[in-house]
Amino acid sequence: MKFKLVLPLILLSGLAMSATALAEDVFAKYNLRGGMTNGRTVIYNNTPAPTNVRVRSVDIVVTNSVGKPVPGAQIKVYTPDNNTTPWITGNSNIKGTFTFTPNSSKLGLWSARVQKSQDTTIIYIPIQN
Secondary structure: OHHHHHHHHHHHHHHHHHHHHHOOOOEEEEEEEEEOOOOOEEEEEOOOOOOOOEEEEEEEEEEOOOOOEOOOOEEEEEEOOEOOOOOEEEEOOOOOEEEEOOOOOOOEEEEEEEEEOOEEEEEEEEEOO
16 A cells, blocks of 8 residues: 555656756856957957947857757846836847847946746846947
């Protein structure tokens, strides 16, 4: 009789662990692509660009806990002066990347809300120039 009760519990605990293992943590970083006064293009990975570099585009890169790209993550980008209404929205591509061109008149700390299933992360993107 004890065996009949224990076996279903073991099977149920295995299902619970499988469901947990399927959940995907979402991580995000940004890359700033900018132009210098001499015409060269430079990329700054998860770090602010110097003030002499004009940011031309921003890549938001979404990965899981082991560093693999997460396609299809929903991304909402907010300007420094409005953190309630998204300035632009979209989804990460097959490489886990979403690219946008910031409004050059809105300098300061931009934010991006990245969500995949039930997991959400927020990153802050400094646009100085």
